Amino acid sequence: MEGLRLENKKKKLIDDKGKRLDGRKWDELRPISLQVGLMKNADGSAYIEWGKNKIMAAVYGPKEVHPKHQVLPNRALLRCRYHMAPFSVDERKNPAPSRREIEISKVIREALVPAVIVEDYPRTAIEVWVEVLQSDGGSRVAGITAASLALADAGINMRDLVVGCSCGIIDDHVVADLDDTEDKEGSGDMPVAIMPNLGQVSLLQVDGIFTRDQFKKAFELAIEKGKQVYAMQREALTSKFFGGEPMSTEVEEVAE
């Protein structure tokens, strides 16, 4: 009874015309902007705004490993920290890393490592710092998207970029890219990161109930939307290094 009443009181997240609270269609992404190389000291950096998320990712390395006992003889040690600024959320967050941040740091690292050719940098450390200045739904996938650009900006050898998108369930519908409210009020969230050229998944988390069909639909949508974000990633990287000229298909012939 108690549960039912709560269910009724919940606000509707999708209206009769299929519009979400912020006016988006079920499969529509929030606005995304990406910039590469804003930070002066870091070897590589990228800034992403995705919905209300504002996240800076920076990379240092390859560099010497401290403490020495952590050295890996045949590959680089990838360090990753996902951290939220105390002012990034509604209620002030304690600056010390929470269990949530520690777990997210780990899964971000494990989403990025498959793309990095760690064997090319034995005995070194590569550091990835992800700082959430303002947090909204999907901050981990936004962080991964920025971090992979920061790695490419630093010139670390990579098999592919890594790009994320999260899908979920609100009012029993599969939708793309949950914002804060949908994440809290919805019944399921599925952050996914992919390596788009390799067609592999490097992050998968699920939080909430999905039927087999919903799972398939949400998972495939996350991949499709991830590819859409990948196009923006390409553009941001190209615009830094080639001045925004179209590049992917452009072939220029030079007489030798």
Next chain:
Amino acid sequence: MIQRKQVIPGDVIAKGTYRYGSNIEKRGDEYIALRVGLAEVGTDGLKLNPLTGPYLPRAEDEVIGKVADINGFGWVVDINSCFDGFLPASFVFGREFSPATHDLSSKFALGDMIGARIESYERSRDPQLSIRGHGYGKIESGEIIKISPTKVPRLIGRRGAMINMISEKTGCDIRVGQNGVVVVNGPPEGLVKTAKAIKIVEEEAHSADLMAKIEAYLGGTEVGK
């Protein structure tokens, strides 16, 4: 004929059978770029000139480093890389070197710039430096400019064409370390022009007519002639 292509990590440079250089990975019959850069597709070979990336030490490279630490047996030299270079005191003081009698900082102090050669480097040990040979050792003066190590080949140009042109037109002596550290000596107005020319090389390393751009910037006149 060579085709040039702007690529980012994960891009397919070409399909088929080619010889290929570093920063490229073969996957089935596809050749994949591992770095942001300019790929060159020749009739039989593939090359990727990266536009960003760290300096990884190689034996025989000429580098310019900074003394970052001194210990009992030599100098730890920051060579703008993931590993510090080590210059053993015995290479400088000879075999009779003894930590008790020789003062290392009298030779090279903290912060001193050194032109050196990477004598040996294996993956299991930090690069060892040597200053034997003409022109190596302490750098006494000059303007320090740092560029991305990946752009050093463009700054030097084919058989030194680019660097020689900048040097002639500005009247400056320019020393380029493979690690991206450049030291310039010369008249004040030449220093300013050199710094700007190097900046253009750094920013437009991806453009095909870089040499012409630099020549246009520096103009036809040669300083001091």
Next chain:
Amino acid sequence: MKKNYVVETIRKAQMVQLLVEGKRMDERALDQHRPLKIETGIIQKANGSARVTLGNTQVIAGVKIATGTPFPDTPDKGLLVVNAEILPMSSPYAEPGPPSEEAIELARVVDRGIRESEMVDLTKLCLIPGKSVVTVFVDCNIMNVDGNLFDATSYAVVSALRTAKMKKYIVKDDKVEATDDIVPVPVERTPVSVTMARIGDRLIVDPNAEEEASMDMRVTITTDDDGNVCASQKGEASTISPAHVLEAVDTSIKVGKEIRKMILEAVK
């Protein structure tokens, strides 16, 4: 062990030679600060926020408002907490982990300038004396380090506070309630911190990283709108002469006036 930033001997020699002539490597006058950019309202989830770019040094400050319990010795005053984190992304010499000695000194010196100038009227933040007060948290993220964190952080905190807004609280039946009315955080003054480094016998304003790595001594002097000194801190393992102390006060008052104008312009 982490290494410290070592300035190249030949650059330091040029720097010292130029200082003798009253000049600096980046062509600034001795009492000239680097280009200063202040952007406010950049974090919508914060009650107030600012990004300050001073040369290549960049700091983001965010204000968060909460209710809390007052200290027993100041039962009728709200709380102000200033905290700074030198992010590991800010420089190759920074490390993750609990705040370093350096970060704590930074936060405390910035806090002192704000507190002692009575910038925030803490008495207006008392809700129920001895029981409930408004707590103002100002957290600072040091994003990129190129010297003089003291001033950049101070300007960010002042600008964030100057633009901060909060829910109006009322007391009903001895209970605190937040209303839907939005009011500004009660800010009265604009303290301005000016940091100087001594290299040899020269005092220079707003040292960059290279100058800091070459300095013998550092001194921060914060002044208020009336040109009174409200906080100061000498740092580094060397001394300052009494004549230099007074010179530093005069410079801080003069440079502070100019920067106060820029801050007030930015928070309008």
